[in-house]
Each structure stands twice: as structure tokens, then as C-alpha cells.
Amino acid sequence: MKVRTRFAPSPTGNVHIGNMRAAIYNWLFARHHGGDFLLRVEDTDRERSTPEAIQTLLDAMAWFKLDVDEEPLYQSTRMEAHLEAAELLLSKGMAYKEDKGGKGQGECIIFKMPGNDTSFEDGIKGTLSKAAENMQDFVIVRSNGTPVFHLANVLDDIEQGVTHVIRGDDHIENTYRHIALYQALGADVPNFAHLPMIVNAQGKPYSKRDGDAFVGDFREKGFLGDALFNYLALLGWSPGDDREVMTRDEMVEAFELARCQSSAAQVDLRKLTWMNGEYMLKLPLEDFEAAFFQELEKAGIEADPEYAKQVFGLIRERVKTVADIAPMIGYFFNDDYEYDPKAVRKKLQKDGVADTLAQVKGIFESLETFDEAGTDKALHNFVESSGLGFGAVMAPVRIAVSGVQSGPDLFPLLAVLGRDRVLERICRTIEQFLS
RNA sequence: GACCCCUUCGUCUAGUGGCCUAGGACUCCAGGUUUUCAUCCUGGCAACACGGGUUCGAACCCCGUAGGGGUCGCCA
Numbered sequence: 214m215k216v217r218t219r220f221a222p223s224p225t226g227n228v229h230i231g232n233m234r235a236a237i238y239n240w241l242f243a244r245h246h247g248g249d250f251l252l253r254v255e256d257t258d259r260e261r262s263t264p265e266a267i268q269t270l271l272d273a274m275a276w277f278k279l280d281v282d283e284e285p286l287y288q289s290t291r292m293e294a295h296l297e298a299a300e301l302l303l304s305k306g307m308a309y310k311e312d313k314g315g316k317g318q319g320e321c322i323i324f325k326m327p328g329n330d331t332s333f334e335d336g337i338k339g340t341l342s343k344a345a346e347n348m349q350d351f352v353i354v355r356s357n358g359t360p361v362f363h364l365a366n367v368l369d370d371i372e373q374g375v376t377h378v379i380r381g382d383d384h385i386e387n388t389y390r391h392i393a394l395y396q397a398l399g400a401d402v403p404n405f406a407h408l409p410m411i412v413n414a415q416g417k418p419y420s421k422r423d424g425d426a427f428v429g430d431f432r433e434k435g436f437l438g439d440a441l442f443n444y445l446a447l448l449g450w451s452p453g454d455d456r457e458v459m460t461r462d463e464m465v466e467a468f469e470l471a472r473c474q475s476s477a478a479q480v481d482l483r484k485l486t487w488m489n490g491e492y493m494l495k496l497p498l499e500d501f502e503a504a505f506f507q508e509l510e511k512a513g514i515e516a517d518p519e520y521a522k523q524v525f526g527l528i529r530e531r532v533k534t535v536a537d538i539a540p541m542i543g544y545f546f547n548d549d550y551e552y553d554p555k556a557v558r559k560k561l562q563k564d565g566v567a568d569t570l571a572q573v574k575g576i577f578e579s580l581e582t583f584d585e586a587g588t589d590k591a592l593h594n595f596v597e598s599s600g601l602g603f604g605a606v607m608a609p610v611r612i613a614v615s616g617v618q619s620g621p622d623l624f625p626l627l628a629v630l631g632r633d634r635v636l637e638r639i640c641r642t643i644e645q646f647l648s
Numbered sequence: 649g650a651c652c653c654c655u656u657c658g659u660c661u662a663g664u665g666g667c668c669u670a671g672g673a674c675u676c677c678a679g680g681u682u683u684u685c686a687u688c689c690u691g692g693c694a695a696c697a698c699g700g701g702u703u704c705g706a707a708c709c710c711c712g713u714a715g716g717g718g719u720c721g722c723c724a
Binding site: 225341343361381383485488592596610 | 683
């Protein structure tokens with residue numbers, strides 16, 4: 214039988230990374246088995262399920278390149294079918310009506326648990342079971358006439374022909390109920406697999422309060438969709454060997470539920486950042502360049518495209534997330550860059566530096582061609598003849614022209630800035646800090 | 649509280665009775681390469697929750713204990 218999995222979120226305007234990871238695992242599982250991956254939008258909460266919220270959901274899936282094989286099923290269109298099924302259960306004596314008081318408007322429909330112990334093979338956790346005495350009847354249609362999650366969810370999974378339900382392990386208790394519902398409805402019980410939660414350092418479910426919890430947060434921070442996909446896939450699953458940075462195809466090929474972890478996991482932003490850097494390095498040049506120009510625009514920097522491209526060449530290999538770009542390049546486009554106080558104190562305001570910078574300025578002025586090779590050779594000669602160390606010359610020059618201690622290779626950096634800017638900045642630095 | 653689930657370095661994980669003096673990755677630290685910055689290379693720190701069994705042999709099997717989490721809605 215063909216494998217069919219689904220992602221069944223309720224659109225709330227934000228997509229939690231735990232949910233997204235569940236979506237990724239469903240997708241990976243379906244693709245691994247050559248099956249179908251479906252989307253069901255559980256939009257019965259009309260308040261929150263706005264068109265914008267649904268769009269946010271679709272955007273997140275597109276960002277992760279989670280392609281679906283059929284048109285999405287919107288749960289709100291299925292209410293009639295849900296209620297019909299409830300009537301059927303009622304007529305068969307598998308459910309009953311009762312006024313439980315609570316919400317006022319009369320009788321609700323309650324599903325009668327069949328009274329037998331239940332156990333099932335969880336694809337991740339193994340055999341799970343629960344005694345009949347620990348399971349109670351539950352409401353499937355509210356007294357206001359609307360179907361409850363359990364009913365709708367099971368019915369829609371049957372409707373969509375879902376063979377494998379892969380969801381968070383906070384649903385384990387629901388699964389016992391759902392199995393009873395499948396059986397009462399005369400449907401095949403699908404396979405279940407329960408994924409551990411993503412938790413915070415305290416072991417509690419990871420939430421907004423713990424930091425970045427939504428897909429959008431990571432996107433804004435400059436992470437790449439492919440990198441986050443890879444990271445999330447590995448958070449709770451491993452291919453069994455030492456591979457970590459993997460292509461989509463490799464992940465699809467290697468994915469198995471049996472290799473999924475059954476304990477909770479924490480997000481480690483440092484490792485994600487590292488992994489993102491690995492992906493940045495592999496990014497096709499034009500994609501990276503496009504992202505670069507987008508960041509320029511975001512930072513409100515207007516610049517000559519040719520000049521900007523040269524700057525891009527300098528920083529291309531030292532960026533871990535696209536959000537790193539803007540803070541790294543300010544001084545290329547703005548003469549009023551800030552000086553790092555610590556750098557000024559430790560490297561600039563020392564004996565002899567004023568003189569060194571003045572001499573370097575002189576050398577640069579008299580250079581025939583102010584390019585990478587020219588400045589390189591000139592400074593080497595200067596270091597040799599002056600008896601100063603390399604650090605004692607390069608560091609002050611770097612700080613003078615950029616305000617910071619670290620950055621791209623110094624000589625190409627000087628070449629991109631150009632002689633006029635470099636001379637002007639050296640002058641200003643001497644005046645401002647060394648006189 | 650009842651029921652259910654979980655427990656290997658700080659974090660993500662490998663490990664399914666001998667290959668484990670427990671491997672990899674991120675982070676951190678120390679050297680080295682780069683006569684700047686970053687990269688890179690090498691090395692190091694660091695874990696089987698605890699207690700009983702079973703076995704010639706246990707991270708792996710069984711039973712307890714402890715700790716953590718989930719569920720117990722006319723939310724999804």
C-alpha cells in the first residue's frame with residue numbers, strides 16, 4: 214500500500230518549529246517511501262484561521278520546500294461529514310447524548326470507549342499500551358453542534374487516506390482514543406509514530422518565551438531554509454553514521470522512523486549557526502549575491518553596484534548568516550563608522566603609532582598604483598626597513614580605515630576602499646585619537 | 649494525585665551483550681599554518697541518572713528508585 218502522510222496544523226499566524234519539524238519528518242518519510250505528502254488545514258477556529266494566518270503557513274512550507282501531492286484539505290469544509298459520522302455512531306449505540314452542564318446549551322454527543330485494553334506499535338517508541346480502566350468516554354460533538362478535534366481529525370485522516378500519522382508525543386494519550394474511533398467507524402487504523410518534543414533548557418516545551426520559537430524568527434535572523442531544514446531533521450534523527458551536513462536527497466534516502474530519538478531535544482543556536490555557515494559557503498554565487506543586495510537595501514545603503522560587488526567578494530566567505538552581512542560592511546559605505554573603543558585603546562593609542570600611521574600615509578601617497586599587490590609590497594618593505602612587527606603596522610592601519618580589529622584581508626580591503634578614502638581616514642584617525 | 653512517556657559529554661548524537669580504556673559534531677581551551685583578519689590543521693577538556701539482578705561478560709536485557717516531561721477541556 215502506498216504510504217500517505219500529512220501535516221495537519223491549525224493556522225494561528227505563527228508556525229512553531231516543533232510543528233515544522235513534524236512536517237519535515239512526515240515529508241521525509243513520505244518521500245523515502247515514494248509515497249504522498251498531504252496538507253490538511255485544521256481551520257475550524259474561525260477567529261484565528263485568517264487568510265493571513267493560512268498564508269504564513271504556506272510560506273513556511275514553501276521556504277522549506279515541502280511540496281505536497283494533493284490540494285490541501287480545509288477542515289472547515291468537512292463539518293457536515295463530521296456530524297453525519299457522529300449521528301452514525303449514535304445510531305449504532307457507540308455514542309450517546311448527555312447534558313454535562315458545562316457550556317450551557319444542552320446536550321453534547323459523547324463517544325463511548327469500548328472497554329478493552331488498547332496497545333499499538335509506535336514507529337518510534339515501540340509498543341505502547343493503556344488499560345481500559347484508565348480511559349474515559351469523551352465528547353465528539355459540542356452542545357453547540359460543532360465537532361471536536363478528535364472526531365474531525367480522525368475522520369479527515371480517513372478521508373485523506375493517511376497511512377502513517379507522525380506527530381508530537383503530546384498526542385500519545387489522544388492516540389488511544391483515536392484508535393477506538395477508527396475501529397468504531399470501521400476504518401483501518403493507521404500506523405502511528407510519536408516524535409519527542411523540542412524543549413528549553415529547563416526541559417519544558419520550547420516556547421516563544423525561550424527565544425526564537427517560530428519559523429519566521431529564524432528567517433528574520435538570517436538563517437537559510439535549507440540549513441534550518443537540515444538542522445531540524447537532525448534534531449531527533451540521525452542517519453546512523455557521522456554525516457551531519459546532508460543534501461535533501463541524502464536525507465530522503467537515509468530517513469527511517471526507527472532511527473528517530475525517543476527523548477526530547479534542545480535547540481542549540483550555536484550549532485545551527487555553524488551549520489548555516491556551511492550552507493552559506495555552498496550557496497550558488499548569484500543567490501548569495503542577491504541576498505547580499507537585499508541586506509544592503511534593508512540597511513538603507515545605496516551604493517554603486519560595482520563597488521558593492523567588490524565588497525561582497527571580500528566578505529563572502531566570512532559570513533555565517535545573512536544577518537551578519539550588514540554589521541560587517543558599514544564602513545565600506547559610510548565614512549562615519551564607529552571605532553571599537555577596545556581596539557582604539559589596545560592597538561591605536563600606543564607609543565609610535567601616530568608616527569607609523571603618518572609614514573604609512575606617506576608611502577600610500579607616493580605609490581604608483583594603489584592596488585592589492587602595491588600596498589602589500591609597500592607595507593612589507595616598510596615593516597622590514599622600520600624594524601616594526603607586522604602586527605604593529607597592520608592592526609593600526611586596519612583600525613584606522615575600518616574602526617575594528619577584524620575583517621577581510623587587509624590588502625584587498627584597502628584596494629576596494631581606494632586610495633582617497635584610505636588616506637582621508639588615516640588622517641582623520643591621527644587627528645581624532647593621536648594628537 | 650492517577651495514567652502514560654523519557655534518561656549516553658554543556659548541547660545534538662553513535663552505540664541494539666564482547667569491536668567501548670564509549671565514537672562523531674557544535675561550543676570551549678592549547679598548539680600549528682596563514683608575516684594582518686578569518687579559514688584551515690592537530691591535540692585537549694567533557695557522558696552511559698542511581699541501585700539491584702540476569703550473564704563468563706552489560707551503555708545495551710530484567711526489576712526497582714530518583715529526576716524530567718506529557719495527558720487528565722464541550723482547545724487543537
